Amino acid sequence: MSNPVQNDSKRPVYRRVRFVAPAALIVGIAVGAAGGADKKNSTPAAAPTATATATVTLPAAAAKAPAPLPAATVTATMTVTAEAPAAPVAPSTPDKPKGDTIGGDGSYEVGVDVQPGTYKSKGPKAGGIGICYWERNNGGDGVGSIIANDNVQGPATITIKSGDKIFKTTACQDWVKTG
Structure with missing residues (x-):
């Protein structure tokens, strides 16, 4: 039966330390992910740079090895540059009605955004699926809050x-x- 330490000592050092590069990569990614732009600053900052160093020392081969190798030290250094995160995008809001016209897409508060009264639409927008949906709502959520609604294909x-x-x-x- 062969001694696994003896077999390992016959392998070149670079084969025994193959895990160093992936370990250094993981450390570099973690350091790069931790660095980032100041979230309170709305202007993009220069890309942060981080350097990670991983040092691994392997023990010398066992005493029974024909030619014991000295301890090997491998140092890997990696520089990670990360882009600053994009500025947050404000959620889109429907256009406020202008005068006596309400936009065809949106949710409008009655008495604030739209005034009570009778309104007409020519029907679905061109290039759409051919259906126009409208709803009068009591302000709640869900089906129970709908006062009246319809899907129309024409005016x-x-x-x-x-x-x-x-x-x-x-x-x-x-x-x-x-009216």
Whole structure:
């Protein structure tokens, strides 16, 4: 039966330390990920740079080896440069109604964004799926909060009442107040 230490001592040093490069890579990635731009600063900063060094010392071969090798020290250095994170993007909000016109996509607060009254739309937006959705809502979430709604394929007329809280519209042409 062969002694595993003797067999290992006959291998070149570079084969015994093959794990050093991946270990250095992992350390470098961890250091690079930890570095980043100041999250309070909205302007992009220069890319941070981090250097990681991993040193591994291997013991000399066992005394029974024909020619014991001295202890081997391998040092790997890696520099990681990371890009600064992109500036956060503000969530899109629907265009505020202008005068007596409501945009065809959005959720609008009645009495703030839109006024009660009767509105007409020419129907679905061109290039869409051919359906226009509208909804009068009491301000809650879920199906139980819907006062009235419809999917229309042509022109539509709705009356937003003063007791409504929210008016939602999707894939419709603009709504124009008629009364």
